[in-house]
């Protein structure tokens with residue numbers, strides 16, 4: 525049996541469970557607001573509650589690696605357990621690690637997260653292309669081999685991103701070159717009428733930048749991870765304005781807004797499901 529690609533698995537997951545990508549971002553303030561200590565035990569309790577709430581109920585979950593790295597190897601162990609438990613329940617995991625480096629080092633990052641022998645492989649990772657799109661080649665190729673995906677930062681949700689991403693290299697903006705890179709990787713999937721496995725990150729908060737820069741996001745052929753919904757001010761209406769005809773490929777991501785419904789597992793799950801339902805009404 526041929527293994528399914530990440531794009532195919534993602535399409536099935538969002539068709540089944542709705543489009544929300546629920547973030548697991550154990551910020552200090554959030555952990556404390558749940559009545560937990562900001563320490564390894566608090567991190568473990570916070571993460572377990574998220575896994576209980578989301579696993580098998582939400583299509584896609586995105587743990588933010590930084591909040592686990594804070595606690596060193598014990599934090600990473602908690603992250604690894606969460607990744608395995610979510611995937612065991614059939615929930616896709618995008619590890620938000622934003623890795624990017626020269627090719628030989630990128631190969632090690634790729635093996636760490638996307639390789640067949642990775643300790644806790646994610647279904648996809650976020651990658652930073654600011655050493656050049658081609659510096660991501662080891663991750664792009666390994667992900668393709670192992671049926672996994674990558675999300676390339678295109679237009680990030682933070683206001684500072686525009687100083688780099690809107691810049692033009694001759695006539696082409698940096699962001700546009702990232703869209704072209706993803707489109708090239710997804711060409712085969714597009715020909716087969718499938719969602720590609722090389723996604724782009726485009727924040728829900730980027731206003732009219734997609735139109736101003738003339739980005740053909742639908743033409744990129746991959747999923748469009750859209751963080752910034754909720755705590756950063758992005759709304760479902762913003763998604764409509766930002767993405768236009770690319771809406772069917774949008775994977776809206778929300779962390780703090782959903783997580784603030786905890787620590788009760790049922791309330792957390794309920795918030796995620798309601799958010800996903802309202803997003804589904806908009807996107808489909």
Ligand SMILES: O=C(O)c1cc(=O)[nH]c(=O)n1[C@@H]1O[C@H](COP(=O)(O)O)[C@@H](O)[C@H]1O
Pocket residue numbers: 547549588620650679680681682725726727751752753754755756777778779780781
């Ligand atoms: O790659 C990301 O997920 C990402 C890209 C981006 O442009 N902006 C952005 O906020 N993110 C991540 O998405 C999450 C947003 O969290 P909330 O603002 O709490 O929903 C954080 O983990 C960010 O690191």
